[in-house]
Each structure stands twice: as C-alpha cells, then as structure tokens.
Amino acid sequence: MVRHLTKWVQCGKQWLANRRASSQGLKLRSMSWHSLSTQAVLLLLLTCLAPLVGAGGYFAVSSTDALTKAAVENNDKIADRVANDVSGYIQNKRNFLLVTSGDEEIRSLNAKRLERYLKLVQPYYGGNELLFVADRSGRQVWRTDGLNLQNVAERRYFQEVMAGHVVMSEPVLSKGAGQLGVVGAVPIQGENKDIIGILGVVLPLQNLQVLLERVLSENPGYGIVVLNQQKVPLFHPGNAEAVKERRPLEEAYYTQVLEQKTGNLETQVRGQDYFLSYRPVANTDWVVVSLYPKDMALAQSQEMVRRTVWGIGVLVVCFLAGGFWAVRRTLQPLQTLMRGVQEVGRGKLSARTVCASRNELGELAAAFNGMTENLQQVVRETRKSSGDVLTSASFLETALEQGQEGSKQMAQSVEEIAARLEGQKSVVLDAAERLAEITRRSQEIVALGHVTEEKGQHCSNLAREGQGALFQTVSQLEETKKTVQQTRQYAATLSDNAQSISQITQLIRNIASSTKLLALNAAIEAARAGEAGRGFAVVAGEIGKLAVQSDEASGNIMHIITAIEASTVQTLETMEGTFALMEEGVAGALQSREAFLNIVDAVAQVHAAAGNIRSEAFRQNELCIETQNQVQEVKELAEESSNDVSEIAATAQQQAAAVEEMADTALGLRQLAEGLEEGVRKFEV
The missing domain is CATH 3.30.450.20 (PAS domain)
Known part of the structure; x- marks a missing residue:
C-alpha cells in the first residue's frame, strides 16, 4: 500500500509540472507557426499552389515550344x-x-x-x-x-x-x-x-x-x-x-x-x-x-504566360480564402476543448467540455470528460489515503528508533568475541605454517633420495651397456684389422697384375709397329705392280690403318695401367698407416674395458647407499604428515568458530542497517504523505 501511495504522489507531482508546461505551451503555440490553423492553411496553400504552378509552367513551356x-x-x-x-x-x-x-x-x-x-x-x-x-x-x-x-x-x-x-x-x-x-x-x-x-x-x-x-x-x-x-x-x-x-x-x-x-x-x-x-x-x-x-x-x-500567371494568382487567393474559412470552422470545437484542458491544468477537475460534433473531435471531447471524472475520483481517494499513511508512518518511525538502539548494542558484543577468536586463529595458523614447512622439506629429501637412487641405477645400466659396447668395439676392431691386412694383400696382387698387363701392352705396340712397316712395304710393292697390284694396295692400306689404331689403343692402355699402378702404390701406403692405427685402437679399447669394470663396481655401491637414505627420509616424512594433519584439524575448528562469529556480526550489522533504512523509509514515507496531501489540496473536486 505504501508503494502504491508513493507512486500516486509522484504521478501527481509529474502531472502538475506537465500542466504548468502545457498551459504555457498552449499560449505560445496559439501565437506561432506550429498552430493547427496555420499549418492547415499552409498545407492548403501548398496543395493548391503546387499543381497550379506546375500546370501553368507546363502550359507556358509547351506553348513556347x-x-x-x-x-x-x-x-x-x-x-x-x-x-x-x-x-x-x-x-x-x-x-x-x-x-x-x-x-x-x-x-x-x-x-x-x-x-x-x-x-x-x-x-x-x-x-x-x-x-x-x-x-x-x-x-x-x-x-x-x-x-x-x-x-x-x-x-x-x-x-x-x-x-x-x-x-x-x-x-x-x-x-x-x-x-x-x-x-x-x-x-x-x-x-x-x-x-x-x-x-x-x-x-x-x-x-x-x-x-x-x-x-x-x-x-x-x-x-x-x-x-x-x-x-x-x-x-x-x-x-x-x-x-x-x-x-x-x-x-x-x-x-x-x-x-x-x-x-x-x-x-x-x-x-x-x-x-x-x-x-x-x-x-x-x-x-x-x-x-x-x-x-x-x-x-x-x-x-499567354502573363495571363496564366494572373489566373493562377486569382485561383490561389480564392482557394486560400475558402480554405481559411473551412479550417477555422473545423477547428472551432478543438479550441473549446483546449479551453477545457487549460481549466483542468489549473486544478479545476470539475470542468467539462461540450462538443456536439460527431467526428473525431466529439470523440476526443467525450474521452477527455471521462478522463477528468476518473482523475477526480482518484484525487478524492488519494486525499483520504494520505491521512492514513501519515498516521501509520509516525507510529512506524517511533518503533524503528527503539529497534535500532538494540541492534547497535548486539553488534558491539559480537565484534568483541570475533576479535578474541581472530587472535587464537592466528597462533594456530602460525604453527600450521611451520609444520607445513618441515613436511615440505622432508618430502624434498625423500624426492631427492628417490632421484639419487634412480640416477645410480641409470648410471649402472649405462656402465654395463658401455662395457658391452666396448667389448663389441674391440671385436670389430680385430675384424677390421684382419680385413685391412687382406686388402693390403689384394692391392699387392693388383700391382703385380698391372705390371704384367703393361708388358703385354708393350708387346702389342711392338707388333703394331712391325705391322705398319710390313703394310708400308706391301703398298710400295703394290705400286710397283701397277694395275695388278691395286687391290693388294687397298688391303695393305687397311692393314696399316688397323696397325695405327692398335698402336693408339695400346698407348691408351699403357696410360690407364700407369694410373692404376700409381693408385695401387698410394693404396698400399694408406693401408700400412691404417693398419698401424688399428693396432693402437685395439690396445686403447682393451684398457678402456678394464676401466669400465671398475666404474660398474663403484656405481653399484652408490646405488645401495642412496636406497638407505631414501628409506630413512620416507619414515621421517610420514611422521611430519601425521603431525600436520592434527594441526590442520585444530586450524579448521578455529576457522569455523571465527566464521560463525563473523556471520553473527554481519547479521547484526545487516539488521542494524535494515532498521536504519526502515527508519529512513518511514521518514520519507511521512514526508511523501505530507507532500501528497499538500498536492491534493490544490485540486478542486
């Protein structure tokens, strides 16, 4: 009910403000270009003038053309x-x-x-x-x-x-x-x-x-x-x-x-x-x-254009005169309605408008009269309700002042209890933090022991794998040594074969030289024989060409054999150096194998020591965790007590604020009721 009365009061104030503004606006509009009469006359002028001017202009242009x-x-x-x-x-x-x-x-x-x-x-x-x-x-x-x-x-x-x-x-x-x-x-x-x-x-x-x-x-x-x-x-x-x-x-x-x-x-x-x-x-x-x-x-x-302009001017004047008379006659009921609205705006709700027209203006006048009657009834009811609201607001304001004092005392007591619980809570939190630090350090020691044990195991595995790889390397070096020695023997054999091929090639070149001499002698004899020896001369020429080609091919083979012999000598020298290096590598690999055996034994001892450290650290960590759990329970109890007291304090503060807000609301309600009653008195019902 209070909310409804508040809204009614606000609506009444807004309506009074609008009434003053509208009454001033009506006076201004009746004397300005925004009035309906002026707008209607202007619209009539444009409606009549535009077609006439357009038709006259078209007629004048058409006539001129x-x-x-x-x-x-x-x-x-x-x-x-x-x-x-x-x-x-x-x-x-x-x-x-x-x-x-x-x-x-x-x-x-x-x-x-x-x-x-x-x-x-x-x-x-x-x-x-x-x-x-x-x-x-x-x-x-x-x-x-x-x-x-x-x-x-x-x-x-x-x-x-x-x-x-x-x-x-x-x-x-x-x-x-x-x-x-x-x-x-x-x-x-x-x-x-x-x-x-x-x-x-x-x-x-x-x-x-x-x-x-x-x-x-x-x-x-x-x-x-x-x-x-x-x-x-x-x-x-x-x-x-x-x-x-x-x-x-x-x-x-x-x-x-x-x-x-x-x-x-x-x-x-x-x-x-x-x-x-x-x-x-x-x-x-x-x-x-x-x-x-x-x-x-x-x-x-x-x-013709001059006559048309005069005719259009006469028609426009006639239309304006008739239109102005029609507009004034049509808008006369609206002026009567406007006077009624102005009286209602001044607070006279008993004013009524009389319009005998059956058009929209008559309906508007009837609607305005109905609205005025409804507003008159609302003002009567509002005037009656405003007195009741004013009395109720006074009683409510007195009761809320007493409740506000009790809420303040209860809030002070709760705040003292909350301060004591906060001190106890801080001590428990400090102990819990130190114990948590000890537990964290123990967990780090356990983790480090575990990591050390894993690293030792990993080192042991790597040492065993290195020992196996070293044994395999020694075996491969022995095999490579045998292969290099065998390759050296193959290179020596290749050098001997190349020398044999060189001797054979030299023999072929000697034979080719002899063949060239025989072919030359045969050609000379064929030339002496004349026509009978022409065929023999051709054969002797072909034999000479074959001898030359054989000589050239033998020369190429000699060059290739010479290159092979040079490469073979270089290969033998390289093989000798490689064989010496292989001897040194095998000796070093054997020494490394002995060192790896010692490393494997040392890593096994480290791995065993790391396992013992990890077991002792794990037992210490379990004890720290158990103590930490007990301290955590104490801390949770302290936090719950502190939270409960905080909630009680917050509730007390909210209650005090609510009581204070209700007191302010009651005061405002009383002021609104007084304003509503003052505003309603301005209406004449």
Missing part, C-alpha cells in the same frame, strides 16, 4: 518560297534562251534579221530585260536597248559559253546601262554544231528585288538575304551598300549557311535573337536566307 516550332516551320516555308520563285524566274529566262538560240534568224548573226526577230519575240519574252547577240569574237551584233554595241570577249561568262556551257553569271556592271545585273547566256551553234556566237540576257537586280519585296510585303516582320558562295549579297535590304559595292558579308553564321546550304539555326543578328532558315537556289550557287525575330515569334507566348 509550340510557337517556336511553328515560327521555325513558317520561316522554312518563306525560304522555300523565295528560293523556288528566284529559281523559277531564272529557269524561265534560261528556257527562253535555249529555245530562241536554235532559230535560224538567230543563227544567221545578221543585224537586220536579229532586230526584226528579237522585236517579234520580245513580247512573248514577257520582260524588259536587255537581249543581245555576240559573235565568236565577242563583239555584239545586236542588242534590244539600242545602245552602243560592246565587246564582251573579256567577260568570264562569254568564255564559259564559248566552251559549251549554259551560264548564269554573277552580278556584273552593264557597260551600256551602267547598272548591276545578272547575265544569262547560251551558245549559238552553227550547221556543223560548232559554236558561232552567244545569245544573252541581262537580268537587272532591280527586277529580282521587286520579286523579293513582293514576298516581304506579304509576310511582314521577315527579312530576306540572297548571297553567293563568296558571301557577296545579291539582295540585302538591311545592307544596300554591300550589294552595290559587291562587299562580302562578315557575319560568321553566313559561313555555316554556305557550308550547309539547307537547314535552320538560331543566332544573334545585331544583338537580337533571330530564327534563320536557308535554302539553295537551283541552277545557281546562290543561297536564300530568311530571318525572323525570335521576340516577335514568342510575343504571343509571353502574353
């Missing part, structure tokens, strides 16, 4: 149209020249006939461009503008046409009219298909400009540039001086245009972003470049 793609495609169409129009314009002029150059009137190169024919076909030509005819020397025969006839032999287009090519030249300055134009020329062929002149037309660049300006008027905002492979512009509204002066353009992107000829890119022109589309002009080396500002292409997209 689509408009960019459409602008590039439209720019490509403008470039295709201009390239096709210029190519068609030039192709019409070229076809006219090819058809007209084959007419008989043109081939005649007669001025009057040319004048009449050209005036006749010029209405069908459909233009006011200059037509002219020049002979093979380059001198103009006729021209439709009526100006002075010129010599065009130095013109490059004339040289290329006379080589058989159909030419559309670069812009040149007309000698008669004094204006820039493009010369188109075709060869005039005679009856033999040889080139007799050229038919040409001068296309003023002004006519090309009219054609291109018509396209620009239909597509405002676009720019068109026509240039050749040298980056010299034929048409450039923004740089008319470069067209007039035939000056190449310096922009780097024109190099890429001329290399690729077909394609599109995005670059900066005079500090502004432009879309460029470029296409080649058929039958020429010209390239048409169409330019369109990127800002104009994306102006509609930027306006």
